[in-house]
């Protein structure tokens with residue numbers, strides 16, 4: 001998933017003094033939720049050494065302990081992928097005519113090396129108001145909240161009109177891995193069928209002082225696509241260098257990529273976002289947002305927004321070198337040099353158009369640019385209708401009066417890219433407010449505010465109830 005980055009002062013409630021915090025601290029189920037969250041974080045689910053199936057089994061055990069019958073809680077394991085399983089579960093609704101609400105979360109995490117981290121990434125640490133650990137933010141908090149929701153609803157005898165479904169999946173974080181959400185669409189379409197699905201995507205935004213700026217809702221997201229730059233060469237002895245060198249050719253092409261910016265694009269999602277944020281941030285940045293909305297060619301205004309990495313990414317397709325491999329011996333001229341370029345493609349732009357542009361930017365026929373793998377179809381985003389937004393605004397207003405709900409274009413990508421094309425409109429909202437630096441998602445020392453997680457739990461518990469009783 002992605003993250004938000006906003007430098008602004010807003011007149012919002014300061015984290016630490018709201019009704020939700022008091023409600024959460026009163027909750028007798030909070031310790032149980034925390035144990036669920038801890039168990040998920042402490043189950044390593046990285047692709048290299050982890051086991052999503054084990055995480056799914058552990059969550060299934062919690063649901064069964066809460067009274068769910070075996071028939072309604074199912075661990076699935078895709079053939080040939082014993083450790084990349086997941087879980088589907090359901091709380092049955094009373095109306096046979098109304099379609100279900102699906103709570104979707106991936107439980108796999110990005111790789112984390114113990115030697116690089118300050119603390120063990122697969123132990124949940126609580127320090128200075130933060131939870132630390134891989135997946136604490138992306139996205140085991142929300143996954144644990146989904147499980148906890150089902151436990152609470154069952155415990156209190158909640159009888160929703162619509163069925164409430166849960167899907168925990170694997171393979172979201174690794175482009176080349178088997179994607180659990182995609183697998184469910186292909187193999188368990190009926191089991192996950194829903195009026196709408198809720199998952200990760202965007203969060204609440206805090207400024208550096210911990211003030212809430214806005215609660216974001218995912219209106220559209222970019223597509224993640226890898227491209228490979230490769231140069232091959234006859235090579236030779238390193239004592240006799242020649243000008244034609246695979247590493248240098250690749251390095252020059254990468255340098256050109258580093259200096260290239262894709263053109264600014266506007267669509268409904270980033271228009272809605274900048275329109276909403278312009279009022280919130282005000283000043284030079286707010287004025288620049290309005291100027292870009294009026295004229296995407298306003299280079300001075302674009303330059304102001306580009307200083308913010310998140311806004312920069314929301315305005316265009318981006319491509320960046322992420323991996324490099326070259327040479328075969330320290331005393332040989334390289335026969336091969338290869339780089340992975342990860343692009344985040346603006347909604348609606350074909351993969352092939354970006355391929356053509358990268359070829360143009362590489363500007364060297366010896367650099368072969370290719371698409372190594374394609375991950376799922378590209379579909380238009382699900383529309384953010386009042387039926388979707390109203391419950392979010394209602395619960396947000398209860399918990400955080402005065403904090404605006406703002407649609408956003410997410411530079412990252414989520415499993416929505418698999419469900420939307422399958423006809424299950426999927427929205428990203430968490431109610432978890434995160435620090436402006438993103439909290440180390442995908443990086444080192446991933447963290448999230450303890451209070452934010454507990455508030456997110458209250459938010460999502462109430463939100464799913466509202467959707468489940470919508471006619």
Ligand SMILES: [Zn+2]
Nearest residue numbers: 001138139200
């Ligand atoms: Zn994620």
